[in-house]
Amino acid sequence: SRFVLICMSSNYKKSTNCKAEAEYAFNRKSKIIPLIVEPQYKADGWLGFLAGSKIYVDFADKEGEELDKAFVSLIEELKRNGLNDTNGNKDNTLTDRTVSQIRSKSEEPKKEPEQPCVQTREYLNIPLASMWNEQHVQEFLNYHQLDQLLSICESMDGEALIEFHQSCETKPDIMYGLINNPKEHPLSFGIYFKFIAKLKKYLPQKPRPKIHFQYKFVYSPLNTTESATTDEKTNQAL
Structure with a gap:
């Protein structure tokens, strides 16, 4: 290859295979273009000797417009090293078009980032689930x-949700088997029973049955001796 791109980093320098490939390209007098892919990396040792005084193209931690500019610098460096000399107008047209596309892309006006959708909690202001709408x-x-459960309850309002909850609570095994789809919509036991527990807070409280107490006083009968004594005292009093 006429051009060899060397991605310089600490790991590249430590690699025996990378060193052999770089030396092979150097001995074949290929055009070596050093690329920096590690932030603040400075080549030394055999890699520093190989890169020499060549112009580095910095790709380390580049994103967005900075990455586009780095690509433009790389193409211009390839052209400066004779990319267009062998293939004539074909390469010239290709590189010019590529540079033009990258530049036009980098010059496009930035789109305003979309604001994340803020989930409202209006339902907290409505104490009973029977008054909820689909939202x-x-x-x-x-x-x-x-x-x-989002897809399962997609079109349910509060009243429909209550009916669904009652079915899940009274017939949990049957309902779980109906709504659990392991391939498309898997439903865990934890989510299933968590739904049953959490919705109870928004259901109307059932009135507690009143408990009535009825008292009966039972008097034990007096024995014969006590009865006679009582009658005698009563007669004396008269």
Whole structure:
């Protein structure tokens, strides 16, 4: 190859294979273009000798526009080292078009980053699930990390969710078998029973049955001696 790109870093210098390849390219008098891929790396030893006074192209920690500019610098360095000399107009057209595309891309106006969708919690202001709409149901599931139920409860409002909850609570084995789809929508036992527990807070409280106490006083009958004594005292009093 006429051109060899050397990605200089500490690991590259330590590698025996990389050293052999670089020396092979040097002995064949290939055009060596050093690329820095490790932040603040300075070549020394055999790698420093091989790179010599060549112009480095810095790719370390480059992103976005900086990465595009590094590619432009690389192409220009290849052209400066004779990339267009052998293939004539074909290479010239290719490199010019590539540089133009990269430059135009880097000059494009930046798009404003999309603001992350803030999940509301309006359902917290509505004490009973029977008054929730579809959005409130989704908010409830998101807030309690019941993501596995989002698709199942997608079109449910509060009343439908309560019916679903009652079925899950009264017939847990049957309902779990119906809604658990291991291939497309797997549902863990933990999420299933967590849903049953968390929604109870938003269900109407059932009135507790009143307990009535009825007292019966039972008097033990007096024995004969006590009865006679009582009658005698009563007669004396009269």
